[in-house]
Amino acid sequence: MGGATLFSVSDTLASVLLNGLGSIFPQPIHGWLTNPDLILGLAVLIFGAILLAASMINTIVLIWWERKLLGRFMDRRGAMHVGYAGLLQNFADGLKLFRKNTFRPRESDSLGFYAGPVAYMVTSLIIFGILPISSGWNSGALPLSLLLALAIFSFAPLFIFVSAWSSNNKYSLMGGMRSAAQMIAYEVPLLLAVVAVVVVSGSFDLATIVQEQQNYWFWGPLFLALVVFVAGMLAEMERIPFDLPEAEAELVEGWNTEYGGMLFAFFMLADYLRALVGSILVVLLFLGGWTMPGWVPSAATSFPLAGIVWFMVKTYAVFGLFVWIRASLPRVRTDQLLRIGWNRMIPLSLASVFLAAALVLVRCLPVFGCLPSPGV
Amino acid sequence: MTDEATATEKPSDNPILFVAKPMLTAARQFARSLVRPSTVVYPFERLEDPAFRKEVAVAPGKPIGVGAIWDNYRGVHALNINTCISCNLCAFSCPDLCIDMVNVPGGDPKHPKKCPQIDYGKCSYCGFCSDACPEGCLTMTTRYELSTPKRAEMIYSPTRLFEIYRTKLPMNPIRLERPENEDSILLEPPLCIGCNACSRDCPTNCITMVDVTKPEFKPGEKQPRRIWKEPVINDSDCVRCGTCISVCPKECLFWGTRK
Numbered sequence: 001m002g003g004a005t006l007f008s009v010s011d012t013l014a015s016v017l018l019n020g021l022g023s024i025f026p027q028p029i030h031g032w033l034t035n036p037d038l039i040l041g042l043a044v045l046i047f048g049a050i051l052l053a054a055s056m057i058n059t060i061v062l063i064w065w066e067r068k069l070l071g072r073f074m075d076r077r078g079a080m081h082v083g084y085a086g087l088l089q090n091f092a093d094g095l096k097l098f099r100k101n102t103f104r105p106r107e108s109d110s111l112g113f114y115a116g117p118v119a120y121m122v123t124s125l126i127i128f129g130i131l132p133i134s135s136g137w138n139s140g141a142l143p144l145s146l147l148l149a150l151a152i153f154s155f156a157p158l159f160i161f162v163s164a165w166s167s168n169n170k171y172s173l174m175g176g177m178r179s180a181a182q183m184i185a186y187e188v189p190l191l192l193a194v195v196a197v198v199v200v201s202g203s204f205d206l207a208t209i210v211q212e213q214q215n216y217w218f219w220g221p222l223f224l225a226l227v228v229f230v231a232g233m234l235a236e237m238e239r240i241p242f243d244l245p246e247a248e249a250e251l252v253e254g255w256n257t258e259y260g261g262m263l264f265a266f267f268m269l270a271d272y273l274r275a276l277v278g279s280i281l282v283v284l285l286f287l288g289g290w291t292m293p294g295w296v297p298s299a300a301t302s303f304p305l306a307g308i309v310w311f312m313v314k315t316y317a318v319f320g321l322f323v324w325i326r327a328s329l330p331r332v333r334t335d336q337l338l339r340i341g342w343n344r345m346i347p348l349s350l351a352s353v354f355l356a357a358a359l360v361l362v363r364c365l366p367v368f369g370c371l372p373s374p375g376v
Numbered sequence: 377m378t379d380e381a382t383a384t385e386k387p388s389d390n391p392i393l394f395v396a397k398p399m400l401t402a403a404r405q406f407a408r409s410l411v412r413p414s415t416v417v418y419p420f421e422r423l424e425d426p427a428f429r430k431e432v433a434v435a436p437g438k439p440i441g442v443g444a445i446w447d448n449y450r451g452v453h454a455l456n457i458n459t460c461i462s463c464n465l466c467a468f469s470c471p472d473l474c475i476d477m478v479n480v481p482g483g484d485p486k487h488p489k490k491c492p493q494i495d496y497g498k499c500s501y502c503g504f505c506s507d508a509c510p511e512g513c514l515t516m517t518t519r520y521e522l523s524t525p526k527r528a529e530m531i532y533s534p535t536r537l538f539e540i541y542r543t544k545l546p547m548n549p550i551r552l553e554r555p556e557n558e559d560s561i562l563l564e565p566p567l568c569i570g571c572n573a574c575s576r577d578c579p580t581n582c583i584t585m586v587d588v589t590k591p592e593f594k595p596g597e598k599q600p601r602r603i604w605k606e607p608v609i610n611d612s613d614c615v616r617c618g619t620c621i622s623v624c625p626k627e628c629l630f631w632g633t634r635k
Contacts, residue, residue, distance in 0.1 A: 069406075071413070072406050072407075072409040072410060072413065073402050073405060073406050073409070074409075074413050075409045075414045075415070076406060076411050076414075077411075077413050077415050080417070086544065203557075324399060324402060324403065325399065327402045327406075328395075328398040328399040328401070328402040329395065329398055329399070356613055
């Protein structure tokens, strides 16, 4: 079976399937079933289903995590009655939204109104097929996976704009316009901050970037880039303080004013899917991914799922930082966002690129240690 | 520095402080909230619980508060059925007409005891009934939980009020100001037929029927059909409930000042 690096998890699944199916079925079916291409296809499908379930469950738990944290920031308790500590509250909310009727405004455009949320959701889900979660969970080890992930990630304003315009509502349209306009402010510094990481690690492959962080994580030497990246990610995810398109107080939820029921649930889920992807990207680029610090005992590191668990702990901690920022800071105006983007974040990100270049030249830092052997 | 102080401060012009100061404030709030959030998880926690209990004397002579509820809170009534004399005064004094006198189980089936039943759908918690109660058996408690899915369950029978009495919640006998010289119950003797209704229904048994001398009638003269007895009211035992006035068939009892 070719493409060992392409679908490493799928390959494992495929061999399991090959052995399992081969022993169950008699000869003619057996021969047909053990066709390697068919098995690989099946394995990819199964892995896709696992990915879908994992990402959805994580997203819903992420909403719970935000509600609990935000509650404590606001001197409340958050969801606490459905399930242990309210863990099942969002599943219940999701079920409620699933059962609700969806209405479309009479003057709205049918195609855009229905296709917008679905496309928004799907593009957010696709990114999960690219992100490596641990050394074994690396569904698509593409050489340019970082670029691909960011490219798909920045599709969203387009679909927001489509669904906002189709809603035929002035608040929705304003929200959609803001979403499109906001992109100008954050996209350039965000990518420049990523360039700093790419310069140091010498690769666009997320798995390679993580492997480059085995001696020290990039957040220390590239702290400037981390700050810019987190700020850019906040704007990209449209979370407070950069939630201009949604703007609950002034725009009545902005581009999802006209949506209800499952279509609203799509938007909501996709928002948190993107928040999850943003947190995962921060962990991958700056916090060493699934690599463990040296002080962790080897018994913990050799545990089968240790890498994934460690990765998810870090992801949820990063999301906790986003919630902390949401609880603390007020929303900025459009002109303030543009000024922050162009006057502050671009110089900072450029400086971080130069710092990264210097780091590559030096290769060794006094406190952190050395980069691993020269990259590509 | 308190929260209020930071909240009213002008935001810093320094971009780092502009972000860092609110975040530190939020983090401090978060840390405090991790120990114990301000929210009282109401059905599971109550302000009366020991965790929230703090006894404060507002002023000398004023009642002592427990938690957020003061002892003079006018909540659901408590009724001591055993000391209730069925005088009806609570029902008379009620401005919302939410009190009915109903039979309580037990006792003499021929003359059952009547005690107040309160409809909390109408009650305005004025406390007049508790004030009017001569025996102090109808008091108001600090109990405030009344919500129920059925309207009929808002009507509390005497038995139910007695159960509340037995929970030994803090009782608040309302005592409003009242005039010094209260009226007595007077009798207009010519109208009385000696029917014994007032004496029978008097809750405090302060009415005794005494014999009156039967006048001489000429033969053939029409005699009034009556019993030759008249009520004598003991003012020191009388609670001025007015039951005798309401039951008198000849309306010969009335309020007045005894000479």
